[in-house]
Amino acid sequence: MFRYSIIVFLAGFISLPAAAQQVLSENEAVAKALANNKNIQATSLQVKQQQQLLKSAINLPNPDFFLESPTGKFYTGSITQSFEFPTVYSNQYRLQKQQIAVAQKEKQLTEAELKYRVKVLYLEIQYADSLTNQLYIQDTLYEKIKLSAIRQFKAGQIDYLQQTFAETQYGEIHNQYKQSLIRAASLKAQLQWFTGIKDSISVEPLAVTISQTLFSLAPDSTALLSNPAVQLLQQQENVAKQNISLQKSKALPGLAFGYFNQGERDTKWFNRFRVGVTIPLWFGQYKSNINAAKTEQQVIQSKQQGLQQELSAQVINANSEMQTNWQSVNYYQQTGLKKAQEVITTSQRFFISGEIDYISLLRNSNDAYNVYQKYLEAVRNYNLSVINHKYLMGQL
Numbered sequence: 001m002f003r004y005s006i007i008v009f010l011a012g013f014i015s016l017p018a019a020a021q022q023v024l025s026e027n028e029a030v031a032k033a034l035a036n037n038k039n040i041q042a043t044s045l046q047v048k049q050q051q052q053l054l055k056s057a058i059n060l061p062n063p064d065f066f067l068e069s070p071t072g073k074f075y076t077g078s079i080t081q082s083f084e085f086p087t088v089y090s091n092q093y094r095l096q097k098q099q100i101a102v103a104q105k106e107k108q109l110t111e112a113e114l115k116y117r118v119k120v121l122y123l124e125i126q127y128a129d130s131l132t133n134q135l136y137i138q139d140t141l142y143e144k145i146k147l148s149a150i151r152q153f154k155a156g157q158i159d160y161l162q163q164t165f166a167e168t169q170y171g172e173i174h175n176q177y178k179q180s181l182i183r184a185a186s187l188k189a190q191l192q193w194f195t196g197i198k199d200s201i202s203v204e205p206l207a208v209t210i211s212q213t214l215f216s217l218a219p220d221s222t223a224l225l226s227n228p229a230v231q232l233l234q235q236q237e238n239v240a241k242q243n244i245s246l247q248k249s250k251a252l253p254g255l256a257f258g259y260f261n262q263g264e265r266d267t268k269w270f271n272r273f274r275v276g277v278t279i280p281l282w283f284g285q286y287k288s289n290i291n292a293a294k295t296e297q298q299v300i301q302s303k304q305q306g307l308q309q310e311l312s313a314q315v316i317n318a319n320s321e322m323q324t325n326w327q328s329v330n331y332y333q334q335t336g337l338k339k340a341q342e343v344i345t346t347s348q349r350f351f352i353s354g355e356i357d358y359i360s361l362l363r364n365s366n367d368a369y370n371v372y373q374k375y376l377e378a379v380r381n382y383n384l385s386v387i388n389h390k391y392l393m394g395q396l
Contacts, residue, residue: 023202026122029195033118034111036196043107050100057093064258080258082278084250091246098239105235109228114194115396119387121191126206127380128184131373135177138369142170142362149358162358169362206376208329209383224311226394233304240297247293251286254278311392318389325382332375340371 034040063081070076149166152158188201195201224230257275280286347364350356356364390396 022199023204024191024195024197025204026119029122029191029203030115030118032195032197033114036194037114039110040107040114043103043110047100047103047107050096050103054093054096054100057096058089059092068260070260076260078258078260080256080260080274082254082256084254085252087249087252088246091242091249095239095242095246098235098242102232102235102239105228105232109232112228112391112394112396116387116391118191118194119396120384121187121194122203123206123380123383123387125184125187125191125201125203127376128180128187129203130206130376132177132180132184134369134372134376135173135180138173138365139170139177141365142166142173145358145362146170158358165359166362169366206379206383208379209386223315223393224308227311227392228394229307230304230311231394233300233307237297237300237304240293240300244290244293244297247286247289250289251280251283253280315389315392318385318392321385322382322389325378325385328378329375329382332371332378336371337375340368343368 061082063079066078067075068078146166146169149158149163153160153163191201192198225234255275255277257273260274343364347356347361347368351361387396
């Protein structure tokens, strides 16, 4: 009779339904994390700061005011305002606009990194919950088998080896089950910290992520242009280009005009103005600044090329991982899971008929459940490779 009740339970291998909780989707988790993250808030403030500096791009020097006695008979006030060449101010304005864009790209990079971390964490929770559900089924089943083996040993129906083996197998599975509970709780606590959610979290069941990505080992030359790190370096190069124009314009003569009466009190008013230019005699310092700005552009270009080389290698690896992991998922869906179920069904029949003992039943059950675990791992690994690929391509 007990052999039949054990098999009824064994045949019921299904994923346990989640407790009645509000399910948090992956998109909701990402949105809440973005709203709650202090680093994102800091980058938003940096964008605001750069926008506030835009008005200071046209930064005129303070006027010079003097009180003098040109003739020795009376004092008269004078005021002089100097200017850089007009293109300096226009280039400074354009440069600050580019700095605003840099701050925006830095914000996008920070957002992409946070999205990646939250998506990976969400996936790990999905896997941990699925594994916990399976281990719960095994734990409950193996406990029943252990208790039955103890009773049958005491009744002299089985030998000590079968009892000991049943107890050992239950102990192993029970330990794994407890570890999975701790792991799942830890991951959910991390997600709560990211999202700012106080209540308990329940996630969507683990499922295969459908990717429209074609498996191509060689990435297109323009495929990485959407990567936020590449876009940041491209924008920094725009800043460097604009800085070259600024440094060149600073080498141009400046202007100055003012009001100063150097004659008698009754000197006509239109003879009291003065106009002048500043001559860039020390051209060496301007040339050094121009050369340094050009070198900065070259540095950024080299960094950009180096990053694209590195990312290209990572994309090739990500494509390979997607291909490999998809092969595993496809195998288990088409063959592996069916074979595991056949092992369970055959073991049920042999156990009921008395053709196999507890040891054989447990060994066969372990093999079958290991297939289910490997399928969960394959789905997790495939979904992770999809996330990695999307992150590299700037598609999160």
